[in-house]
Amino acid sequence: MVNGKGKVMIYLDDDSLEIRFPELHQNAGVRINFKRTLRLPDNGETYHLPPALGNFPLRHIEDFDLGENEHLKKRGGIILPMFQADALWLDFESINETGEEDYPFAVKIGTGKICAVSGDDWITGLNRDPQDYVVVPDQPWIDGYNVAEDIVKQFVAAPLGQGYTVEEQLKSGTTTGGIQIQVFPMKREFYDKLNKPILVDCFSVADNSLSVTSFDMGIAAGGSMHQEIYKDPYSFNAWDLRQTERCFVTIANAGQWIDYTGEEPPLSPIGAHEYTSAGLPWFKYYGGDQETIDGAKKLGKIKTIKEIKPKSGANFWTDSSPVPNPKVVQLGRREVNIGEW
Amino acid sequence: MNGFGKHIRSLREDLSKDSKEFSVRRVAIRIKVEPAFLSKVEREVVPPPSEGKIIALAEVLGADQDVLLAMAGKVSSDLLKVIKDRPVLFAELIRKLKAEPDHAVLRVVREVKDGEW
Numbered sequence: 052m053v054n055g056k057g058k059v060m061i062y063l064d065d066d067s068l069e070i071r072f073p074e075l076h077q078n079a080g081v082r083i084n085f086k087r088t089l090r091l092p093d094n095g096e097t098y099h100l101p102p103a104l105g106n107f108p109l110r111h112i113e114d115f116d117l118g119e120n121e122h123l124k125k126r127g128g129i130i131l132p133m134f135q136a137d138a139l140w141l142d143f144e145s146i147n148e149t150g151e152e153d154y155p156f157a158v159k160i161g162t163g164k165i166c167a168v169s170g171d172d173w174i175t176g177l178n179r180d181p182q183d184y185v186v187v188p189d190q191p192w193i194d195g196y197n198v199a200e201d202i203v204k205q206f207v208a209a210p211l212g213q214g215y216t217v218e219e220q221l222k223s224g225t226t227t228g229g230i231q232i233q234v235f236p237m238k239r240e241f242y243d244k245l246n247k248p249i250l251v252d253c254f255s256v257a258d259n260s261l262s263v264t265s266f267d268m269g270i271a272a273g274g275s276m277h278q279e280i281y282k283d284p285y286s287f288n289a290w291d292l293r294q295t296e297r298c299f300v301t302i303a304n305a306g307q308w309i310d311y312t313g314e315e316p317p318l319s320p321i322g323a324h325e326y327t328s329a330g331l332p333w334f335k336y337y338g339g340d341q342e343t344i345d346g347a348k349k350l351g352k353i354k355t356i357k358e359i360k361p362k363s364g365a366n367f368w369t370d371s372s373p374v375p376n377p378k379v380v381q382l383g384r385r386e387v388n389i390g391e392w
Numbered sequence: 393m394n395g396f397g398k399h400i401r402s403l404r405e406d407l408s409k410d411s412k413e414f415s416v417r418r419v420a421i422r423i424k425v426e427p428a429f430l431s432k433v434e435r436e437v438v439p440p441p442s443e444g445k446i447i448a449l450a451e452v453l454g455a456d457q458d459v460l461l462a463m464a465g466k467v468s469s470d471l472l473k474v475i476k477d478r479p480v481l482f483a484e485l486i487r488k489l490k491a492e493p494d495h496a497v498l499r500v501v502r503e504v505k506d507g508e509w
Binding site: 060061062063068111113124125126127128129164227231256295297299 | 502503504505506507508509
């Protein structure tokens with residue numbers, strides 16, 4: 052794709068979505084992985100970070116006959132399989148080929164065209180106040196909706212049409228489903244300054260949309276966990292709003308995935324209780340002294356799947372047993388003691 | 393011969409079942425050659441025509457121009473320019489991809505499409 056200024060590459064590499072701006076810089080690339088994980092219990096507790104249990108498979112949507120959902124190919128993008136109540140987090144990885152600083156990106160994340168950071172309707176572009184994006188690599192991942200400072204509610208797959216999903220709670224009308232990603236690179240001149248030993252003043256502070264009947268899976272809110280969403284440390288002018296790439300991620304339920312692709316979807320992970328009882332760790336991320344943003348007011352009001360009375364039938368949520376004394380491993384920006392050797 | 397003529401003839405005859413626009417004469421006029429020449433190309437009495445005529449044929453017959461050019465033993469001039477600009481790099485790339493399955497080749501070049509949403 053060529054837009055505002057130069058060539059943008061967006062492609063699948065194994066089960067990762069990679070977006071690169073090669074005319075900006077060799078390092079101007081980000082890899083996004085859709086990670087399978089444990090579903091947190093929704094029992095009033097706020098948990099630590101659950102583990103990564105592999106990537107969800109990703110495929111080009113246009114490769115498959117979608118039957119009565121064929122019109123969804125108009126949205127382009129990719130397709131991934133999730134069982135109802137599967138949990139997911141997004142992992143952001145810088146593509147660094149030169150060993151210089153990682154190239155910063157502003158990344159927007161939406162579910163059903165509701166921003167997971169601000170709770171606002173999806174717009175093309177960035178909004179600083181309230182911040183509707185995360186800054187990569189400062190933000191290494193996002194596990195859920197930004198409901199309060201240091202708390203997110205986990206991304207969990209739920210059927211559309213029953214009122215479970217966040218988009219159905221925050222807007223009326225046709226549902227969209229899926230996950231939306233949009234990436235904006237830092238302007239090259241700002242990146243070049245990052246690579247200089249002393250930073251300069253500029254870093255002092257920091258739709259013409261198509262509504263269509265959706266697939267029948269969307270994203271809803273699950274249990275709570277500790278996760279900080281970091282404030283953009285750069286000036287808003289650092290982001291190159293003329294160069295951007297985006298991707299619509301359609302979610303197929305397990306049956307649809309088998310029908311369309313002929314592949315078996317990955318089985319749902321074991322429960323949080325079983326995982327913890329086996330002595331396996333949870334995680335805590337230390338992001339240094341980065342400032343965080345507040346929870347989004349709109350998202351603070353959303354109900355979790357467990358709290359929803361569906362339009363028909365019974366609520367599908369089943370909580371696993373409480374997690375017994377989890378072992379928590381600290382991750383992140385800790386100094387490494389090299390020692391003597 | 394390499395099957396180029398037979399392939400063209402087969403494509404054209406399939407289309408001519410539904411439309412008179414695809415007779416030898418009408419197709420020849422559209423690509424600006426003599427009907428007798430197109431007939432000889434189809435019967436493989438003469439070698440395939442020039443790159444420009446093959447591209448015109450691809451447009452008229454709704455065929456992939458790169459496939460037709462390859463069947464005619466030619467490489468399109470834009471591709472040749474790409475290779476000539478960086479011959480070592482592209483020679484290495486093409487040789488490396490030679491034994492790879494289609495999905496591996498697609499992984500190298502294929503982009504995720506965007507649409508309306």
